[in-house]
Amino acid sequence: MPLICGKISYKFGLSETIKPGRILQALAAGTDPITGKVFSADSPYNQPEIIRALFFAIDQLEALAKKGNQGLAWSVEEDALLAQRFNDGIKITQLAKLH
Known part of the structure; x- marks a missing residue:
């Protein structure tokens, strides 16, 4: 099984x-x-x-x-990393794959 x-x-x-x-x-x-x-x-x-x-x-x-983890809230660290990468100009499609 x-x-x-x-x-x-x-x-x-x-x-x-x-x-x-x-x-x-x-x-x-x-x-x-x-x-x-x-x-x-x-x-x-x-x-x-x-x-x-x-x-x-x-x-x-x-x-x-x-x-x-789909649908779960990000941790504070993950949220900060995502914001930093977005501010660095990484495309949203790429961010979606990374996070």
């Missing part, structure tokens, strides 16, 4: 790290993400509506991960 949401993880105990994307993928596949055991046929995780919702959530998280 591909790893998603590489920037987001939760720590349990001292060394175990569980990624939300991996959890959702396991649930969508009908398996317990902690134990790896297959859920019974009557489990809610084997219902088509639940499976579709899990895959929708996975797709949304992947899209968010691909977005990266």
Whole structure:
């Protein structure tokens, strides 16, 4: 399974790290993400509506991960650097690629 949401993880105990994307993928596949055991046929995780919702959530998280820093505010340092480069005459198209 591909790893998603590489920037987001939760720590349990001292060394175990569980990624939300991996959890959702396991649930969508009908398996317990902690134990790896297959859920019974009557489990809610084997219902088509639940499976579709899990895959929708996975797709949304992947899209968010691909977005990266797009739409986030610049740091004070980044803002100052951008202003300096703009004042130095760097074209806006070039600034967009750099920032």
